[in-house]
Amino acid sequence: MLKTRCVYLGLLFLLLSAVGARAETTDAQPVTLLTENFPPFNMANDGKNFARDPDISGIASELIREMFKRAGIRYNLSLRFPWDRIYKLTLEKPYYGLFSTTRTPEREALFKWVGPLVQNQWVLLAPANSPIVVKDLKEAAAFRVGAYKNDAVSEYLLTQGVTANNALRDQENITKLERGQIDLWATSDPAGLYLAKQAGVTNLKTVLRFKSVEMYLALNKGTPDELVQRLQRALDQMTQEGRTEAIKGAYR
Numbered sequence: 001m002l003k004t005r006c007v008y009l010g011l012l013f014l015l016l017s018a019v020g021a022r023a024e025t026t027d028a029q030p031v032t033l034l035t036e037n038f039p040p041f042n043m044a045n046d047g048k049n050f051a052r053d054p055d056i057s058g059i060a061s062e063l064i065r066e067m068f069k070r071a072g073i074r075y076n077l078s079l080r081f082p083w084d085r086i087y088k089l090t091l092e093k094p095y096y097g098l099f100s101t102t103r104t105p106e107r108e109a110l111f112k113w114v115g116p117l118v119q120n121q122w123v124l125l126a127p128a129n130s131p132i133v134v135k136d137l138k139e140a141a142a143f144r145v146g147a148y149k150n151d152a153v154s155e156y157l158l159t160q161g162v163t164a165n166n167a168l169r170d171q172e173n174i175t176k177l178e179r180g181q182i183d184l185w186a187t188s189d190p191a192g193l194y195l196a197k198q199a200g201v202t203n204l205k206t207v208l209r210f211k212s213v214e215m216y217l218a219l220n221k222g223t224p225d226e227l228v229q230r231l232q233r234a235l236d237q238m239t240q241e242g243r244t245e246a247i248k249g250a251y252r
Contacts, residue, residue, distance in 0.1 A: 030074035031223070033064065033097045034086040037079065039194040040251045041100045041118050041215065047198065049081035060100040060117045062247045063235070064217060067114070070234035073227060082168055084150045094222030100215035102152035112223050114231045115216030118248070122153050122211040125177070125185045125192055128203040132183060137162055137210055146173040146182035153186050156211065162186075174199050 035042040035056065037049060042058040044051035053065075056079050068075050075097075080086050090098040091110060102120070103113055124140055126132050134140045137160045147154035147164035157164050165182055167173050174196050176182045184207060185192065196204055219228060238244050 029095050030076055031068070031095050031097050031219075031227075032093070033075050033077040033099070033217075034090060035061065035077070035079050035099050036081060036083050036086065037195075038100060038191050039198070040190060041120075042079065044079050049079070051079040053077035059248050059251050060215065063117050063238070063244060064099060066238060066243065066247075067217075067231055067234045070237065071227075071230040073230065083148070084168075087150065090218060090220055092220075094220050097217050097219045097223070099217045101218040102213050103216045103218075104152055104155070104213075106155065107152075107218070110221070111218035112221060112225070112228045113216045113218060114228060114235060116214035117217060117235075118215050120191070120213050120215050121189045121209055122156070122213065123187060123189045123192065123206050124208040124210065125187060125196075125204045126183065126207045127177060128205045130183070130205070130207070132207055134208050136208070140184060140208065143183040144181070145184045145186050146176050147186040148173070152213070153188060157186055171195055171199060174201055177204075 037043050037047070038058075040058055041060040042056065045055045045057055053076070056077060061077075064077070086098060090096045100117055100120075101107070101111070103115070124134070124145070132143060134143075137157070141162045145157065145162055145164045147157060147166050148170040149166035149168055151170075154164050154166050164186060165176070167176070170187060170192070173182065173185045173187065177185050178201065187195075189206070189209070193204065196202065217231070235244070
């Protein structure tokens, strides 16, 4: 009887230790989440370049919130500018995360990944009356192409031999396109068209769709694997339940 009781007490101690360890992982260090204006995936409700939770909306933002809630992980969320700065912060600081981030071969070993959150298409846009016709990026290289500095799109263009005129803000490319300072705008669909519509520009056409990519939450390499796994399990569960599609459907 005494032996059985000792076994039970031992098992209870192990269980409480495991719970305590999980609680410590969850509560000791919140994750600092960074994002940018990239509608409809993540955006400030007032359209400005700085916002804190809950003044941030978008498909990926809602997915992230529910994912962290289900995983029982604390976080701080803010939207900032420019992308280049928040990307470097996430590279350098443990317990930092960045979304929505394109998962490319060049970035694969730089972060730990949770996703995919959303799918994105890379496109070349031009004014509706533009006579430009291209069948691939090789032909597009003959024109003046505008892109967003250090964005995955601009990085990819370089690998394809296209030297882009990189802007610090993607919205600058809308103005440049209207003024004839660039011939084509390398951006993504639906984000690029959404930004243009916000700026009152609707007379754009898609000249080329050149790549389809998936976007993730990128976490600093110092993030514990157990935390990453819990987030991925939470997202997988949301997908199985149809929750991810419901969130995406609300923005269509």
